[in-house]
Structure formats: structure tokens, C-alpha cells
Amino acid sequence: MRINLAHGLAIKSSPINGKGCFATVHFPRRKKIAEYAGEKISNAEAERRAVGRRKLRICGVDEYYSLDGARGGNGTHYINHSCQPNSFVSILYGHILFYALRDINPGEEITVDYELTLHPDTKRCSCGAMNCRGKINKQ
Template sequence: MVHAASEDEPTPFVRDVLMPGGPGHVPRIAPAACRFRLRIAASSVHRWGVFAAEDIPARRRVIEYTGQRIGLREAWRRRLRPQLYLFRCSARRLIDGGIGGSGAEFINHGCTPNLVARFDHRRVFLSSLRAIAAGEELLLDYQVRGDIEPIPCACGAPACRGYLNAPG
């Protein structure tokens, strides 16, 4: 007998693609993707944030951004998700941290970041720009590009530019 999906059950697309990172998601850090101890906690910037659980020296790989590799068409389809964890790797490829992410998807935007993205073949590593003290929130300048409306920033930095979008 074939089990038909009831009206209360989400479709596979909704369950596997739209729900990751939603209200019931419990954020976690994948230890195998980290070079330093990190923790996830509530953030004053936005929802959850990633915090250093130990001092991190400057110019060190901190965490790898992992997740499902997708193309532009699939990224467009996933735009319906309430929280997006998409990292653009090239003009046509993205990593969706909401599916199989390392925890790096919870790193918030900051106009004065302490991390920068470095690409190593097909992998993305977030590296420290300066020494980061234990307890400090990890921040990455998202530099959102493209023909989209400005996205307001809530980083609170003295030099905040007001938007997640790239300057200029």
C-alpha cells in the first residue's frame, strides 16, 4: 500500500528545502569544520550568532562554510525560505548552508568585520582579519551585490554603512 501525503504533511520540497533554518531549527557548529572552538548564541545583530569560545589569532582559518552546492535557478527557487543561508562562490554557483551547513551560516553581517572569505579550489574558508577575543561575535561583511533593494544593516558598528549591500 502506498502512503499518500496528508494535507498536514509538508511536501519533500517544503520539508527539505524551505524549512531548514526555520523557527524550529536548532543551530549547531560542526566541529570537523572548525579550527577553533566556537559557540552559537543569541545575537544582538540578528537572531543567532557565532562567537569565539577561545582567542583566535589574526590571519587564521576559523571555519569552513559548508552546505549543499546549488546553481542560480535553484537559489531563485529557495528565495521563499524565511531565512537564507546562501554563499555565492562564483557567478553561477552557491553554497546553501541551510542544508548540511557547518554552523558558519549563522555568522552575521558586520560593516567592520573580523572575518573574510577565502576560496581554496571549491571550498570556502572564513579567516580572521585580526585577533579575535574569546566571547567576541564573529562578523563577515556580506557585500550583497546585484540589482536588489538595499537591505538594512543592524550591526551597530560606529562605521556602519546602513546596508548589507556592497558599497558603491
């Protein structure tokens, strides 16, 4: 599948899980990394799509909508979860934006704390961080 990658990002196999999203440029702390891209779907449709999918590329926008990066994603849909992430998400006017939490060097995998996902609460985390909470969902 062909992906229109956002500037400064590359997709490679990840030590955390499957494929990950890696920086190819330096992102200074607090700098915007990229915007999440994908098909706009209702949250009801997001829940339907989550059933039986092992890899979820869906990111919630608000109480009504989500974006499914499996269709039309720009590489940010490969950003893995970490309990000690180097980026964070900010949702502004329906846009899902990733920002650097600290300086990120070329070659580093970009990670975010998912906090809440459509995965079951029992889904184990394999991020490898010192302070890993053991599960993907935070509760």
C-alpha cells in the same frame, strides 16, 4: 535541528540579528576560522530559494554554484554581516574559507562583510558599527 559545529564555534543569540556564530577559542589574526559547509546548489536554485526567505543561509561559490548552509551547515552559516567585521572570506578552488581579520577572543561574535547578497539592495543593516553603511549590500 542538529548541527555539526566546526571546532571553536558556538551558536548563540546575537545583538546584531537573530542567532550568531561566536568564537569559543582564540583565533589569531590571519588564522583560518572554518570552512563554510552546506548543500551545493546551482545559482539559479539559490535565487529560487532566496524568494520569501527572511533569513538567508546561502553563500555563493562562483558564477555557477552556491552553498546552502540551511542544509548541512556547520555553524558558519550563522555568521552575521557587519560593516566593521572581524573576519573575511576567501574562496579557494570551490572552498569558502573564513579567516580572522584581527585577533578574535573567545566569546566574540564572528562577523564578515557580506558585500553582496541575494537580499534586495534596500535591506537595512543593523550591525551597530560606528561606520555602518546602513544597508547590507555594498554598491
